[in-house]
Amino acid sequence: MSTLHTVNKSPYEKSSVGSCLAHVNSGSAILFYEDAVYATIKGASIEQLVTGTEGVKLYALGADLKARGITDDKLIDGVEIVDYAGFVDLAAEHDRVQAWV
Amino acid sequence: MKFSIQVNEGPYQHQATDSAYQFTKAALEKGHEIYRVFFYHDGVNNGTKLTTPPQDDRNIVNRWSELAKEHDLDMVVCVAAAQRRGIVDEGEMQRNGKDAENIADGFRISGLGQLIEAGVQSDRLVVFGD
Numbered sequence: 336m337s338t339l340h341t342v343n344k345s346p347y348e349k350s351s352v353g354s355c356l357a358h359v360n361s362g363s364a365i366l367f368y369e370d371a372v373y374a375t376i377k378g379a380s381i382e383q384l385v386t387g388t389e390g391v392k393l394y395a396l397g398a399d400l401k402a403r404g405i406t407d408d409k410l411i412d413g414v415e416i417v418d419y420a421g422f423v424d425l426a427a428e429h430d431r432v433q434a435w436v
Numbered sequence: 437m438k439f440s441i442q443v444n445e446g447p448y449q450h451q452a453t454d455s456a457y458q459f460t461k462a463a464l465e466k467g468h469e470i471y472r473v474f475f476y477h478d479g480v481n482n483g484t485k486l487t488t489p490p491q492d493d494r495n496i497v498n499r500w501s502e503l504a505k506e507h508d509l510d511m512v513v514c515v516a517a518a519q520r521r522g523i524v525d526e527g528e529m530q531r532n533g534k535d536a537e538n539i540a541d542g543f544r545i546s547g548l549g550q551l552i553e554a555g556v557q558s559d560r561l562v563v564f565g566d
Binding site: 341343368369370398399418419420422423424426427431432434436 | 450458462463
């Protein structure tokens with residue numbers, strides 16, 4: 336049973352990214368969207384925490400990255416960009432969706 | 437696949453309602469079924485027809501109404517949250533002795549049981565909020 340976790344707040348504003356990372360299991364996935372895409376920037380203070388989860392796939396919503404000027408080259412290695420259709424696919428592929436709002 | 441959507445935030449306040457709309461639209465475009473969209477907490481403010489944003493801004497309320505019309509969506513506004521925030525339909529107007537109603541096209545006011553039922557009947561419940 337795998338879970339898609341969604342996070343929508345900046346890790347520098349709220350603790351939801353940290354809470355999510357503390358609860359994910361191997362085989363699950365995290366989608367960072369809205370202000371949570373700031374957690375996927377390479378070299379930021381949160382990077383070690385974000386990449387410290389083994390066996391967890393990381394995704395970021397392309398439209399929200401673009402709106403915030405975060406280009407592909409600034410992303411943490413391994414973070415995959417999806418569009419809204421990709422968001423729907425992720426929700427369908429996993430057994431449940433857990434929103435960390 | 438059968439999806440239900442929960443919206444906890446009002447329009448023009450946070451991005452949540454925009455994200456919820458884009459997700460719902462994308463799911464429908466992919467051929468999925470949207471069993472219900474449930475508006476809770478400040479999310480009930482998505483359902484007032486009195487909203488009049490500037491012409492060059494997106495009209496979030498109309499956008500939901502149009503999507504509902506096009507795809508025959510069931511869009512439910514939580515009654516207790518609606519009463520607190522002044523979202524009123526014909527029935528609520530009479531029940532509470534008000535002189536106006538403001539529910540937008542495609543929305544209906546009902547209870548929290550509709551959210552629970554949506555969770556039970558759908559394959560996935562996706563929550564958008566602040």
